[in-house]
Amino acid sequence: MSVRTVTQAIPAIRGRVQAGAPLAPFTWFRVGGPAEWLVRPADEADLVALLAGLPAGMPLTVLGAASNLIIRDGGLPGVVLRLGGAFGRVEVEAAGLVAGAAALDVTVAQHAAAAGLAGLEFLSGIPGAVGGAVAMNAGAYGAEVKDMLDWAEVATGEGIRRLAAAEFRFAYRHAALPPRAVVTRARFHARPGDAAAIAARMAEIRAAREATQPVRARTGGSTFKNPPGAKAWELIDAAGCRGLRLGAAQVSEKHCNFLLNTGGATAAALEALGEEVRARVLAHAGVALDWEIKRLGVPA
Template identity: 80%
Template sequence: MSVRMVDRAIPAIRGRVQAGAPLAPFTWFRTGGPAEWLVRPVDAEDLVALLRDLPAAMPLTVLGAASNLIIRDGGLPGVVLRLGGAFGAVSVEADGVVAGAACLDATLAEHAAAAGLGGLEFLCGIPGSIGGAVAMNAGAYGTEIKDVLDWAEIATPEGIRRLPAAALGFAYRHAALPERAVVIRARLRAAPGDRAAIAARMQEIRATREATQPVRARTGGSTFKNPPGHRAWALIDAAGCRGLSLGGAEVSGKHCNFLLNAGGATAADLEALGEAVRARVLAHSGVALEWEIKRIGLAAQGITGP
């Protein structure tokens, strides 16, 4: 579908600016519409300049690894920010690791393991980036970012700020970041440990993911939050949703809290299937599932063609 983007200027920066950029290739589902503007600053100074001069009414979306995201078929208005290059640096210290927001969680875990630092193994089981992990208090295998974070650096329209973990108001899959703030770097605590034991724990996590989750499929991770006292997958299974399909979207037969793009799915297919699952679970068990996957952007009719 051809898309006519709104003619809105954005600040000039040293990084790359692309109008009408496809976003589906960046998402794990491989679905979704384009960005009005895809912007990739070259460094923190460039990012601050963008945030400072960006009109207040211009929407701003930060796109990380896009592993837990549905971008709707009409795309994203305004600026879509994607960090790379200088934002992916990793530095290992005696009792922790400092990593840029674009560093993948698994990459940080590997750096820590190579240095004989333990406590960050859980990150090898989270398919995202450090910026996103901080912003959503990512967690797995009994540990969350809030448990290991010393500080996070954020870019704001006023400049760079370093915030201690206590200032981020962490909750389940949530951090209270200031308005239009972008995580650019973080320090995670670790402790010296036995390299063989650390490597074995990471291998155990990877093997568990491989055995229980559709990690090689076009998916977005856990679709729904676990309600208090329940496991979302068990509620979905009990409601008869395992393998349920709609258009090109499907509920995984391997782990039914995962939605799949089984081939040619649109974002609308995925979202509609998720809502169908929620309705069946509510009717069967009386429990209202809440989305864990973020769903953002405009429906297909939200941006008009020429």
């Protein structure tokens, strides 16, 4: 498709539209090819106008904090949507708070703690943003988004729609969104709590992450979902994959359900290493691990 044709296919919006934009700097792995078009809507009305005007066959990818994601080396075709600014507000209410899709999960936890609201501490252990947390039912330290969500608003080409938590049909690391819908805001309920106890729980979560996970490395968080009744990291460790390398891609020695870019790794190497881990676990334990990290785009 020519640049002229694609340009005409993208509706005029007030936000920023950038062709051939590098995406690797946005991702935690620091790998991946460019976006055909990177679009940053100015606000909700701008987002709705964009969605209403996109051709039905044009690929659409929403890029949040890009923490649990491998973008393949050939990049992402079509429109890559990145929300910022107007989508990052957090508003504290009497028995909870409303957060924009671009607000970081840890920021939501911090706002709740400052207001003396308990129950959202687990969000401080999730390295992502609210939109992605809702879209994948993110969870950590014994709680999931489904446990605390009242409603979320999504944008479609028809406008903004508010969905109750039950309408997302949440399952483990899964939520059902309407086709080509983009999460814009979410409301989480919470309960009054002791400020000192809330702060202590968040400090405990932070310390646990730093002690057990490679939080300062180029990584993508948990690579594989935990199978029913098992821990992915234990299966990986038992299959002899701790520290396994493929070029500059490595299975973390600190937590072997994490992949690392030790410097100069490609998306292809990271994905191939993950598939090698899956093959070894299947051969050793007879368990087929499912990817938790999303792998998007085309190969180089």
